[in-house]
Structure formats: C-alpha cells, structure tokens
Amino acid sequence: MATSPVPSALDASPLPALRLDRGSGLPLGAQLAAALRREALGGRLRDGDRLPSTRALAVRLGVSRTVTAAAYEELQAEGWLHGRTGAGTFVAARPPLTGPDPADRTAPPVPTPTVPPAAPRDAPRDATLLDLSPGMPWVAGIDRSAWRRAWRRAADGPPAGRRELAGAADYRRAVADTFLAHRGLLVVDPLAPDGVLATAGTSAAVGELATAVLRPGDRVAIEEPGYGRAVAWLRAAGVDVVHVPVDGQGLDPDAVPADVRAVYCSPAHQFPLGARMPVARRVRLVERARRHGWLLVEDDYDGELRFDVAPSPLLAALARDVVVHLGTTSKVLSPSLGCGWMVAPPAVAAQVLAHRARTSTTPALAGQLVLAEFARTGDLGRHLRRLRRELASRRALLVGELGRHGVAVPGIDAGAHVAVRLPDAAAEAAALAAGAAAGLRLDPLSRHYHGPRPGHGLAIGYAALERTELATVIASLAVIMHG
Helix, strand or coil, rough: EEEEEECCCEEEEEECCCEECCCCCCCCCHHHHHHHHHHHHHCCCCCCCEEECHHHHHHHHHHCCCHHHHHHHHHHHHHCCEECCCCCEECCCCCCCCCCCCHCCCCCCCCCCCCCCCCCCHHCCCCCEEECCCCCCCCCHHHHHHHHHHHHHCCCCCCCCCCCCCCHHHHHHHHHHHHHHCCCCCCCCCCCCCCEEEECCHHHHHHHHHHHCCCCCCCEEEECCCCHHHHHHHHHCEEEEEEEEEEEECCCCCCCCCCCCCCEEEECCCCCCCCCCCHHHHHHHHHHHHHCCCEEEEECCCCEEEEECCCCCCHHHHCCCEEEEECCCCCCHHHHHEEEEECCHHHHHHHHHHHHHHHHHCCCHHHHHHHHHHHHCCHHHHHHHHHHHHHHHHHHHHHHHHHHHHCCCCCCCCCEEEEEEECHHHHHHHHHHHHHHCCCCCCCHHHHHCCCCCCCCEEEEECCCHHHHHHHHHHHHHHHHHH
C-alpha cells in the first residue's frame, strides 16, 4: 500500500501524523477530511487549534494543494473548521467521545401499536398530473441489466427456512461498508447484536423503536416541520409528540424540553426544509442527551445525496452511546426493496431484537439479498455516482430558475427535493391550484407541520420526473411561485 506520511509536527501546528492511501478508490481530499475528523474526535485536535495552510500541508503530504483545499472546504462546510481572515484556519469544535451507557435508561417493551393512518400522500392520485412530491427516487436511472442480475443472483441461494431477526449477513456487511464507513461510523462487527440491524425502512424502524423501547406517555421531541410518518407511528404507540421548531441550522438543542425521553431529528439534511445541523449544535445535542438521559434518533433518509462536498459524518459517529442511527435505500434505489438499517446502543438493539422474536415481525429478506448483490458487484457504487451527478444537475437547474424569478431556496446543496416558503395559506392554496392547472401535483409545505401553527409553501421533489419533462416543469414552477 503506497502512503504519504506527515511528520509528527507541522511547524507550530498541533496536527499529528496522518497517512493517505494513494491506492484507495477514495479521493485523497476525502481521505484527508476523514483523517482530520478522526483527530478531532480523538481529542488530538482541540477547539481553537490552528491548522497549517493548505499550501504548507500540501507540501508536507506531497499532494496537490487542490487536495488540501478540498478537505478544508469540506470540513468548513460541515462546521468542523473555521477561517479567520489574516489569521489562518482553526478547529471549531471537538465533540465529546465518551459518556455513560444508556442501558439503565431504556424502558421495557410494550404491545405492538396499531398501524398508523396513511399520510395524505398515500391517498389515490390523479394519474394525469406529474407528481412532484418529495421522497420519490430516480428509478429511471437504475441500470436495468445490473438490476436484473442482482435479482437473479439473489435467488441463486436456497430459500430461507427461518426468519433472520437481525437481517441477512451479507446485507448488514454491505450497509456497513457502503453507507456507514466513509461517513465516520465504523462498525467493527456488523453481525454483532449491536452492529447493523436490517429494517424495512426508516418509518418501520421508528415504529419498532416506539413499540420496543418507548412506552405510552413518553414524550418525544420531533422537528417542526418534520416527517409525518414518524409522527404517525409515535402517536399510534401512545407517545406524546413534542414539536420543536427548526431554523436555518436545523433543530435547536436548547429548545428541546428537558423531560423528553427521546429526540427524533434529521441532522444531515432536515426534512423538509433542508438545513444541515452544524457541529456546534450536534455537540450541544449530545451533551444535553447525556445530561438528561435522552435517546437521539438520527434519521439519515438521504445521506448519500450530497452534492457540494462529500456526505456529512453521522451523528452516531460522535456518540454511539446515545444515538440510534436510521438509514434507508428508498431514496437511492427504490422503496420496493423495503430495505433500511439501524445502528443502536446495545440495550436498544437488544430490545428491538426481543420485540421481533416476540412478535415474529422481521424485515423481508428478498430486498436485502438484492441490495447485497448490487453492492458486491460494484453496481451500487456506480449507481450512487450517477445518481449524485444527475440530481446535482437537476437541483442546479431548479434553484437557478427559481432564483431568476426572485424565489429563494433555503437549505444545503443536497437531496432530491427543495422547500420554498409562501406568505400564507391563501398563497399556498393558489400555488396548488395553479400547479394542478399546469398539470403538476404539488405538495403543500403546511402538510409537514403537525403542531398548531403551520408554515406555508411548497415541498418540491425533482428526482422522479423524466429528464425531458424537467425544463418545462421548472419553468412552470418558477411562474407559479413568482405569481
């Protein structure tokens, strides 16, 4: 393995030795960013430490300055570093590493809840309208030949004679390798009980947590606006949902009541408004979780769809002891696979597995086997690269056209949807009517508010459209929003 060493000291910088693997398929800039994150997480870089310039670091590493600049840019975008004009680049925050195991704070399991009511988006749709609802993937971009191969190879093995409570082994390994490792969540043994658990998706996983870990009367804080299906599952389990407003940086940890049992949030890309929670808030959220005994539920519903820099590190990578990480394949492949995953503290994972054993409810294996084959052949990695390029292009077209009409689009450069604000309910209703007249099914932003004071606007998905339809649709949207 060819590596580039860095001396143990860089001038007066506290930067320790780093190593980059030139033989790895991961870009050197992404490797360097990941290495610097690890140094901050391990305490070897501290809040306020000054880093060498991009030029000096490039010389010591023997790489192009483009590599070091890309790493610094990525870490600044995530909130790990900040620059001071004329002074240099400094470490902005170092999350805490250790904390008490929450095992003694988990609740006993309770009976299975009723299935939550369907959200409005599940109602019958007018097939004559182009559907711009958020959450729909780019299925047209899946390589059909690779897709068929994965299904055929998944069927080569013998039929399973029993349920797999934690999920298929190959699937759990594929999740750890493809979706978690490069984002800082290193799962040493994906097959351990507290490794990777297969789920049927993030919605189903929230239902399992509500049933197996929470109990009726528990209070759970959730983002406002936020994910309606999570709210539905929690309420179906008798949980008291506490709505915490979000701002341009996502959930404010200090706005969460101290007496909640858990906090549900989407820190990498807040749904539906699109904010990214900066490192300082993540640190504060973890600190409060440990002080008050909260369980943090991280919904990483579209974490692979990041276009400006590499996908953000996971909240669970900062605090495995208090975070339940949830992910899904429904935004990057197809919801028809019915595949998601959970990485949880040992006591929480044990309760989920016990609930599955008791109720004989486990995620279906078929989709897991297909995903594992798709990953094994490298087709998943190729698809993710195509997907990012395509959606980045689509988002740029949409945001650019809306901007030319004076419509601001908040949120980071990521995902498969945008949210735009409107002044009131009347403006929202007029936009929906104008969209229907133009042949578009639009999603009202007010639908994603679940407390007493909804906001208004549109949540616009741009992944499911045919590429040939996109330019016309975007032009119509700009006129609708401007009008």
